[in-house]
Amino acid sequence: MRTPGRVAGAVALRVLTQLRRDRRTLVMLLALPCLLVVLLWWMFEDAPGSSFDRLGPGLLALFPFVVMFLVTSVTMLRERSSGTLERLLTLPAGRLDLILGYALAFGVVAAVQSTLAVAVSVGPLGLDVAGPVWLLVVVAVADAVLGTALGLFVSAFARTEFQAVQFLPAFVIPQILLCGLLLPREVLPSGLEEVSSVLPLSYATDAMQTLSRSTATGAVLADLAVVVGFGAACLALGAATLRRRTA
16 A cells, blocks of 8 residues: 655655765755855945845845755756656656655755755854744745745756756746845836736745844744745646656
């Protein structure tokens, strides 16, 4: 008898084992967001005002999201092109079991990645956050998992790794431009403001910026629920598009 949790756990363990052996990818996943945050802090070290305190929380949502999207979409495509996914689909396991296994594995990495980035920011770099730091970590992890889920979904539409990378400007850069990090969402033209309201990165950025200036958590939890909902929807769509490519 098939046990869904056991299947997902076995898939997650296999993916984590592969990542542990791929040291370059693992170092990039864990270290790159931290290094980018350090670079941002260094840029504004001698600048007047508190630009790092203003931009840092939003970028703690952005950096893990981008890194996890890129790595997950390329890794999933490799699983498809190498035939590994084909073999897994012949096992007595549902498509949702498999996609949850991949999401669980990359979710563990995302949690470690985001925790490290937040620890570096609020520790050595002195990022000033008004809200609870633990909630900052939760939002960062949720956004990294969202990037994972979106990467798993879009990988179904790529045939090569180059095509997978091409989805970055299509699915990620518009969210970066409209999420409120560069310009407050309320001052965007009416059409763009409405578009930003249906993009998940907007809610992650809103949550981070709220935490940076307020101790109120109600609005943060509401934004967090939207991010989690988007992630769950992407996983469901990813499972729906998970099909064998050969007869």
